[in-house]
Amino acid sequence: MNTSQFNAVRRAGSDLATRPPRERILIAARDLFYRFGLHPVGVDAIAEAALTNKMTLYRHFKSKDDLIVAYIQQLADEGEEVWDRIFSENPDDPQKRLDAWVDFVEDVLTNKFERGCAIANAAVELDSEHPARAAIEAYKRRKRKRLVKLFKDARYHDPELLADEVFLLFEGARINIQCGKKGPASRVVQMLRNLLATGQQRHRLENTTKSERRTDRTS
Amino acid sequence: MNTSQFNAVRRAGSDLATRPPRERILIAARDLFYRFGLHPVGVDAIAEAALTNKMTLYRHFKSKDDLIVAYIQQLADEGEEVWDRIFSENPDDPQKRLDAWVDFVEDVLTNKFERGCAIANAAVELDSEHPARAAIEAYKRRKRKRLVKLFKDARYHDPELLADEVFLLFEGARINIQCGKKGPASRVVQMLRNLLATGQQRHRLENTTKSERRTDRTS
DNA sequence: ACGCTTAGTTACTGACCGGTAACATTCTCG
DNA sequence: CGAGAATGTTACCGGTCAGTAACTAAGCGT
Secondary structure, three states: OOOHHHHHOOOOOOOHHHOOHHHHHHHHHHHHHHHHOOOOOOHHHHHHHOOOOHHHHHHHOOOHHHHHHHHHHHHHHHHHHHHHHHHHHOOOOHHHHHHHHHHHHHHHHHOOOOOOOHHHHHHHHOOOOOOHHHHHHHHHHHHHHHHHHHHHHOOOOOHHHHHHHHHHHHHHHHHHHOOOOOOHHHHHHHHHHHHHHHHHHHHHHHOOOHHHOOOOOOO | OOOHHHHHOOOOOOOHHHOOHHHHHHHHHHHHHHHHOOOOOOHHHHHHHOOOOHHHHHHHOOOHHHHHHHHHHHHHHHHHHHHHHHHHHOOOOHHHHHHHHHHHHHHHHHOOOOOOOHHHHHHHHOOOOOOHHHHHHHHHHHHHHHHHHHHHHOOOOOHHHHHHHHHHHHHHHHHHOOOOOOOHHHHHHHHHHHHHHHHHHHHHHHHOOHHHOOOOOOO
16 A cells, blocks of 8 residues: 555545544545555555544544444445435425435446445455444444335335345445446446336236236246 | 464365365465455465465465465356356256256355355455456456346346346345345345246236236235 | 475565654644 | 643554575475
8 A cells, every 4th residue: 555646535625634633534534445445554544645644543543443433434424414315305205216316326336436335345344343343234224224215105015125126236236336347237227217117016016906916936 | 363263264075184285275265365355364374274384375376466366266267167057957948047046046145154255355355456356357247148148048038137137136135145134135035036037027028918918926 | 215396394574554652833712 | 922732743662464585394206
């Protein structure tokens, strides 16, 4: 991990210098941890990218692991903000909320810096004893609940299953986008809309008479 | 990375000692890299788990990165073997091949040591310049081709899209299984069968009269 | 028994990294 | 201004790790 490549930190509007140190450190950590991973990035590198030094870093975080926990928490909070925005910008219209979420997914997946879900990536690097693990699992559970609510509100059939399906598709796409941009991940949005349409249709069937229902199951 | 925890290496039948060193090293690397990640595992630890020493390791691999490439290649080869087995054990029956693949997925996801796709995990830890990157992308492409062929042979509608969908679901499930076993990943097999049935049905719709259409799948 | 190849042993280097100590500087606010 | 807190600077410790050197021991075909 040489330090010169960190000069190109994507600063939050380049007003980095005016913010308090703890905030600068979290911004730098967010960028470096995501781009290079947890282990390869040293505290010195983060401090430097945060326009400060290691001592100050250790005054705000008692250890690197502690900083990692804060990093995860920061990501989780940002995730929640996205959800809040989706809900608040589309009050009383579940279907529009769903569309907004799919648009968000599209944004994420077409971002050329995308390197997978930062939280999932962190989970790969952290063993099961790490203190950040709790935050990770809590985040995943919250996200799942949000999705389920989305589908339940939109009156889809089996919202839990659909939510999981959509969630896994999204995560699968994110993790795979770094293994060749032209791969399977490139058409996820299309898949999502397919899935949503199918679920919708299934829901509609629910409300019709039984005679119209059939179960065909290959295998 | 302390060394005592490595004594429990899952040996390949415990005949580890009788195999040539290079093979032992790859077996050990496979186990340790997968369980703890690429960065936290040192060459000494691998050598020890392989019942040999660092010098011998460096006679067979010119660097740790070189060993990592071999590790990835080994994983890719094993993946190909699985596909070969699926194809050879179900000659001339595309549908049974698909079922066999879903069974395989189920096996993977219910394995209690599952910690995500080893290759995807490695991709998370390796930057885009790493020599192993080429092997990773090649592997993903081959795997995608295999899946597409599976669906094409089984005469599904839009095999490419379906293959990608199924692939992403699987990968998403693997990456998420380590963030809480009870999460979304637990019902992937069910999702896959859903998806397969839906696709099958869509295909049939293509070739039949409208009156034969059905669209119901209770879960 | 011979020599050649391969494997094991010990010990080392140089770099990096997490974390701390001690001290100097700047900021903030009464 | 002046005092206390927050921040910056330098230097260091101890540990780990990738990689190498030099030498010894073991296998193996002739």
